[in-house]
Amino acid sequence: MRDEDVSAASGTLLDWYDRHARVLPWRVAPADLRAGGRPDPYRVWLSEVMLQQTTVAAVGPKFERFLSLWPDVHALAGAADADVMAEWAGLGYYARARNLLKCARVVSGDLGGEFPRERAGLLKLPGIGPYTAAAISAIAFDHPEVVVDGNVERVVARLFAVETPLPQAKPELTEMAGMLTPAQRPGDHAQAMMDLGATICSPTKPACGICPLVTPCRARAAGNAAELPRKTRKAPKPVRLGYAYVARRSDGALLLERRPPRGLLGGMLGWPGSDWGDSPTETPPFAADWQEVPREVRHTFTHFDLRLAIRVACVSHEVDASRGDFVDNADFEPTSLPTLMRKVWKLAESSLPPL
DNA sequence: CAGCCGTGGGT
DNA sequence: TACCCAAGGCT
Structure with a gap:
């Protein structure tokens, strides 16, 4: 031109x-x-x-x-x-x-x-x-x-x-x-x-x-x-598996943790969980009668697909968790969670008994 | 420097 | 369904 x-x-x-x-x-x-x-x-x-x-x-x-x-x-x-x-x-x-x-x-x-x-x-x-x-x-x-x-x-x-x-x-x-x-x-x-x-x-x-x-x-x-523009095709995403644990105390407080300040969802709130990979190990934040949620959460990240199995537990005030902190029910805002964690909450909530 | 890093909408 | 794509930056 x-x-x-x-x-x-x-x-x-x-x-x-x-x-x-x-x-x-x-x-x-x-x-x-x-x-x-x-x-x-x-x-x-x-x-x-x-x-x-x-x-x-x-x-x-x-x-x-x-x-x-x-x-x-x-x-x-x-x-x-x-x-x-x-x-x-x-x-x-x-x-x-x-x-x-x-x-x-x-x-x-x-x-x-x-x-x-x-x-x-x-x-x-x-x-x-x-x-x-x-x-x-x-x-x-x-x-x-x-x-x-x-x-x-x-x-x-x-x-x-x-x-x-x-x-x-x-x-x-x-x-x-x-x-x-x-x-x-x-x-x-x-x-x-x-x-x-x-x-x-x-x-x-x-x-x-x-x-x-x-x-x-x-x-x-x-x-x-x-x-145009021409682009080279991208490789298919691998699938990773994991567990997420939603614990609710008798007063309604929920166990959440601040994720590390770098990496995936870094700095955001989330539910305690396992590693994500081919064969994750179950690592609940404390011993309890963890119940399986029948449906899994599916979520797509930039470079992998994730399928999370959800476990929920209702516990007493005295429980001592190895990770995270209990957040008062009145202070819990699902909208402040990254989308993946909001999906987990949506499923967990549906399988928890009413307060 | 190529891989990592979210999510929702469109086709 | 399974892709692709969006006003990219960091390491």
């Missing part, structure tokens, strides 16, 4: 964005930007971290909830770890929540509450990688950074008919995304590329008929837009 064609495509995209930009809680509309409005860097950062590998639909309510609880970076920096983890429950990739707090405390404590404006400064902060650093710099501060996420990779791969499979094609796609990035309104450009990828240039069924870039798109011309 010639330079003038690239420039024309970029302009066409911005025109489309002016008319079709989605209204999102963390976004400042193009017209409001022109009127002098600027996004709140705290909101941009919070939304971008939440949006990492997560859909807009899932992020929306969480973003609003976080903002109401912690309206600025100082408020978030002062929050208790357990409160932030509880509010993040259900969003997944819990290292994001741990790094979110670390980052908030650095910005609030060491940077006077001001986020770095430059990509390099942002990159040093916990939980901010190449994508997020560029996105914050571009969207919050309108710096001409090249923002490349999965949407941009797909749009560019199609626009330039890149046949190289991912992740090998990443440098090539980044260079092409850079050619498209304009000096004016780079923040809107970045969001336009991502909107286009999310709503029109979709993974399996691109709506080329209504795409503003249909004319210059080389994959469309070749008729293989839906097949």
Whole structure:
């Protein structure tokens, strides 16, 4: 594509964005930007971290909830770890929540509450990688950074008919995304590329008929837009087995434990359980008359499928558990558990006698 | 640097 | 059902 064609495509995209930009809680509309409005860097950062590998639909309510609880970076920096983890429950990739707090405390404590404006400064902060650093710099501060996420990779791969499979094609796609990035309104450009990828240039069924870039798109011309970008197939997930133990005291308190601060579901609350593998050993947190729950919990993680057998026990006040702590019934919030543990509770609760 | 790290929705 | 996929980062 010639330079003038690239420039024309970029302009066409911005025109489309002016008319079709989605209204999102963390976004400042193009017209409001022109009127002098600027996004709140705290909101941009919070939304971008939440949006990492997560859909807009899932992020929306969480973003609003976080903002109401912690309206600025100082408020978030002062929050208790357990409160932030509880509010993040259900969003997944819990290292994001741990790094979110670390980052908030650095910005609030060491940077006077001001986020770095430059990509390099942002990159040093916990939980901010190449994508997020560029996105914050571009969207919050309108710096001409090249923002490349999965949407941009797909749009560019199609626009330039890149046949190289991912992740090998990443440098090539980044260079092409850079050619498209304009000096004016780079923040809107970045969001336009991502909107286009999310709503029109979709993974399996691109709506080329209504795409503003249909004319210059080389994959469309070749008729293989839906097949790009090419990717190598992933290996099937192994199945792991395990046990989870739900103990309820006579006063209704439930035995929960804080998981280790790293690794799977790190830092989150959960039910005590066995190791997860081919042949887990039963390791209840104390001796009791553990009852089998007839159904098992099935849950899919990024790199394995899990099947958990559930055991429940009703015990007296005096029981002494080797792991975890009893949480008062009034303080127990299933919504503060990661989804896997919420599934376990749902099954366990149905097989426990009423209090 | 390739593997680890969640979850819900779409096809 | 069994995949695929999403505004990735960390180690």
